[in-house]
Amino acid sequence: GAGVSQTPSNKVTEKGKYVELRCDPISGHTALYWYRQSLGQGPEFLIYFQGTGAADDSGLPNDRFFAVRPEGSVSTLKIQRTERGDSAVYLCASSLSGGYMNTEAFFGQGTRLTVV
């Protein structure tokens, strides 16, 4: 597809379970971002990849959160031992290059995670 694709669109999981959220960026985009958006709030930065490497993971809230991008394209956000407070929409964005100016980031529609 032409845009950023995130799967699943919705995920309901039980507290304590492990989840994986997938992001397919726009083809050729080297930069990839994960954000988390709680209800009624703006997106909150989690992690940034340039190619295969996590160049900035300063937004990950704790060590239960981990993300990979092994081939520099698809990325997976992994959450261990989920808690109810992890419930949010997880957004992925990609951009053509890593410069933060003048390189428009395109967002996916997000994965709505609900921990019950």
Add this chain to the structure above:
Amino acid sequence: GESVGLHLPTLSVQEGDNSIINCAYSNSASDYFIWYKQESGKGPQFIIDIRSNMDKRQGQRVTVLLNKTVKHLSLQIAATQPGDSAVYFCAAHGNGQNFVFGPGTRLSVLP
């Protein structure tokens, strides 16, 4: 660290009127700002950006104004249309590659 806030969580305007959405940021070192539009069930969509060395930038029906003295940013939408109804976020460049988003303003366009 950087924080970004908005003056009004909701704004209602008549179709055809101009809309002004405001945003305040805390970090005087922020050098780049973006306005995003988010429709229900979708991810944020880039509208317009501005660098800190500018105080105004215009796009199609949209204008962004930056006042670095008071750390204030605004988005003006001319001749607001029903399709403009959405939540609008300002985002300020923080450190590295990340951006700090404000909580958003929900714009409702009345017929």
